[in-house]
Amino acid sequence: xxxxxxxxxxxxxxxxxxxxxxxxxxxxxxxxxxxxxxxxxxxxxxxxxxxxxxxxxxxxxxxxxxxxxxxxxxxxxxxxxxxxxxxxxxxxxxxxxxxxxxxxxxxxxxxxxxxxxxxxxxxxxxxxxxxxxxxxxxxxxxxxxxxxxxxxxxxxxxxxxxxxxxxxxxxxxxxxxxxxxxxxx
Amino acid sequence: xxxxxxxxxxxxxxxxxxxxxxxxxxxxxxxxxxxxxxxxxxxxxxxxxxxxxxxxxxxxxxxxxxxxxxxxxxxxxxxxxxxxxxxxxxxxxxxxxxxxxxxxxxxxxxxxxxxxxxxxxxxxxxxxxxxxxxxxxxxxxxxxxxxxxxxxxxxxxxxxxxxxxxxxxxxxxxxxxxxxxxxxxxxxxxxxxxxxxxxxxxxxxxxxxxxxxxxxxxxxxxxxxxxxxxxxxxxxxxxxxxxxxxxxxxxxxxxxxxxxxxxxxxxxxxxxxxxxxxxxxxxxxxxxxxxxxxxx
Numbered sequence: 001x002x003x004x005x006x007x008x009x010x011x012x013x014x015x016x017x018x019x020x021x022x023x024x025x026x027x028x029x030x031x032x033x034x035x036x037x038x039x040x041x042x043x044x045x046x047x048x049x050x051x052x053x054x055x056x057x058x059x060x061x062x063x064x065x066x067x068x069x070x071x072x073x074x075x076x077x078x079x080x081x082x083x084x085x086x087x088x089x090x091x092x093x094x095x096x097x098x099x100x101x102x103x104x105x106x107x108x109x110x111x112x113x114x115x116x117x118x119x120x121x122x123x124x125x126x127x128x129x130x131x132x133x134x135x136x137x138x139x140x141x142x143x144x145x146x147x148x149x150x151x152x153x154x155x156x157x158x159x160x161x162x163x164x165x166x167x168x169x170x171x172x173x174x175x176x177x178x179x180x181x182x183x184x185x
Numbered sequence: 186x187x188x189x190x191x192x193x194x195x196x197x198x199x200x201x202x203x204x205x206x207x208x209x210x211x212x213x214x215x216x217x218x219x220x221x222x223x224x225x226x227x228x229x230x231x232x233x234x235x236x237x238x239x240x241x242x243x244x245x246x247x248x249x250x251x252x253x254x255x256x257x258x259x260x261x262x263x264x265x266x267x268x269x270x271x272x273x274x275x276x277x278x279x280x281x282x283x284x285x286x287x288x289x290x291x292x293x294x295x296x297x298x299x300x301x302x303x304x305x306x307x308x309x310x311x312x313x314x315x316x317x318x319x320x321x322x323x324x325x326x327x328x329x330x331x332x333x334x335x336x337x338x339x340x341x342x343x344x345x346x347x348x349x350x351x352x353x354x355x356x357x358x359x360x361x362x363x364x365x366x367x368x369x370x371x372x373x374x375x376x377x378x379x380x381x382x383x384x385x386x387x388x389x390x391x392x393x394x395x396x397x398x399x400x401x402x403x404x405x406x407x408x409x410x411x412x413x414x415x416x417x418x419x420x421x422x423x424x425x426x427x428x429x430x431x432x433x434x435x436x437x438x439x440x441x442x443x444x445x446x447x448x449x450x451x452x453x454x455x456x457x458x459x460x461x462x463x464x465x466x467x468x469x470x471x472x473x474x475x476x477x478x479x480x481x
Contacts (some may be wrong), residue, residue, distance in 0.1 A: 019278075037378045041390040069387050071394075072233050073378035074343035078352055087344065094237040109237070109386040116234035120246070124228040126197035135385055143388070146427050154202070154423065157462045161201040168226045172296035176249065179292035180242050 007058035014092035020085035026050045032076035032086050042066040046076055046086055062102050067093040068109040108135045121174070121183055124167030128160065191312070192254035192261045192304075193221035196268040196415075197229050203265075203415035205459020209444035210264050210309060212458060216323050216451045217313070221262065224253050230268040233382055241288070247275035248289045252300040264309040264444070266414035267381075270340035273306040308341045310413045310443060314357040320364045324450040326477050327366020331470035333446065334372040334407035335359050336398070338379055338417045361443065362411065365450035374401040379420040389431075395420055396428045399436045408468035410440045418442065422464050439465040449474045 005013075012022040026047075033045035044052065044066045052061050070090035077087045094113075097103040103110050115134035119127055132151070139147060154160045167173055177183065199207040214221045227250050235243035250272060254261040263269040279286045280302040290299050313320060335358035342352045351357075353376070359369035379398060380391030398421060402410050412418050422440040429436055441463065448458040455475040460467065467475065 019282075037394055038380075038383070038387075038390050041387065041393070069383065069390055071339075071378050071381045071383050071391075072236075073339040073381070075339070075376075075378070077344045085344070091236045091240075095240065098238060107386070112382070112386050113234040113237040116232065117238045117242075120229045120231065120235070125200075126229045126232065128202065131385075146430065150423055150427070153464060157464070159202050159204065159462060165197070165200055167228050169296055173228060173249070175295040176245065176292045177242065179295060180245050180288075181239055 007056045007061070008054055011053050011089070011092065011096070014096065015085065015089060020088055021083045023050045023053050023084060023089065025082045025084055026054065027082060029081060031079050031081065035075045035079050037073060037075065038069045038071055042069050046090075050084070050086070050089075061093070062097060062100070063104070065104055065107060067097075068103070068107050070094075106138075108138055111135070117183075119164075121177055123164055124170055124173050125165040127164035130164065188260065188312075189218065190220040190222065190259060191307070192224045192257050192259040194224050194227050194230075194250055194254075194261055194263045194268060194272070196227075196263060196265040198265055198415035203418060203442075205462050206264055206415055206418070206442045206444060207459075209442055209448045209453075209458040212453050213313070213444055213447050213451060216448075216453070217316075217319060219312070222257065222259065224250060224257075224261070227253065230263075230265075230271040232267055232271075241285075243271070244275045244278060244285070245289050245292050247272045248279060248300050249293060249296060249298060251276055251279070251304060251306070252293055252298040255300055255304050256298070260305045260307060262307045262309055262312055264413070265416075266308065266338055266340040267416060269306065269308040270343075273308075273345070276302070276304070276306050308413065310341060310358065310361065313447065314361050317360055317364045320361065320447065324365045324447075326450055326452040326474055328446060328450050328470065328474050329366050331367040331446075331468070331474070332370050332406055332408045333362045333367045334402040334405055334410045335362055335369050335375055335443075336372065336379075336402075336410050336412045336417060336421070337375050338412065338414050339376070339381075341413055342376065358411070358413070358443070362446070365447055367446065367450075370402075370405040370407045372402060372405045372407065374398050379417045381416055381420070384420050384424055391420065392424065392428050392431050395424055396432055396434065396436075399425065399428065399434075399438050402438055403436070407438070408470060409446075410438055411443045411446055412440060413443050425465070437465055439463065439467055439471075441467070441471075446471075449478055452478045454478050 033047040380394040383391035
């Protein structure tokens, strides 16, 4: 008996963990694509992406950037007549490509997320200046200047933290995280 | 207000970037006679980034906060929509899925905590909206003539499809603005996403989303956009100049937290509400209320 798990099954498993309906329930009505506020910027819209997953087109799905454009606004999720949690599906696909270490290299999303996670694991709180390092140097000169101008303005208004905040019981917190996932040193 | 005491979870943004949201929240809670006890040693809710990397870890972070609130015997209230959504969703998962709860409680032992699913999670705006009579009574300096675009955004409503009958047609933000004497305008895109973290990761997309919202707020005749989320505030206000550069527009739409507007209507001086730390100055009708508040 074959132990091979199909791609559409793997994705269904991701959704099962999130308590969701599998993509095979999709009837291709297109409500998700029509309702998505980022649809115009996606290389593949949600309706088509779901069909591609259902058809097992793994390589094509892995090569798209669509799910990294999802802003997690959940408009598709609340409107899907079949009850598919599409925004959670997008989260699942992001995690899948991070696990497999397979995503288009010029995307900022994966590096930003991983920097964020590392920051929280170290201090228990978020800290904007460190997060900025994950994307600042990927910007073009014009964008870099605009970004620096924004940061200066925020600083003048007293809206940028000088020092990173830290929770008090940090050692307990780190051991707590290690019971879930071996990161945090 | 039925409930008067809550565990307050400010969240990372309110420490500095959105300090004005925190200051104004504390001020109006005092006037409303609501006790907000800041959750001792709270940690980051995980934002969206955690769910991109590891779901179980993301839930564990939220659960630590829930457990600390439960220990105090208090329901949790969060002013940031992102924090609210994460902890509200985590709470629902933990109440339903006992295996998940067991696994997470095993990790929480390291911080001498345990969560038994006994508390509720609220967004700050819901708590104030539940007592409009009281809000109206306290609004002694009403914001007459101020046209407000009530911007719900996403996460205070979604994805609670099965729990909240009004996810597509909410009215409470409008009602709250009316209660403080302002005029809520008919803001069509009030539930449309601001782009959230895409402002960092996919800037072109986010700037275009912000432009659409600003244009729609202007078209609806608003003097100001009111928000209930720090990320919406930053995207709509602090990136407005980038939108102008990108699209050749000339937007100058002020964006304030609903708590700042409520505070002004209660006669609290502008400075104590963090007014003055925004990029774009308040409109005339708000300035008039600021002057009156200063002499109260």
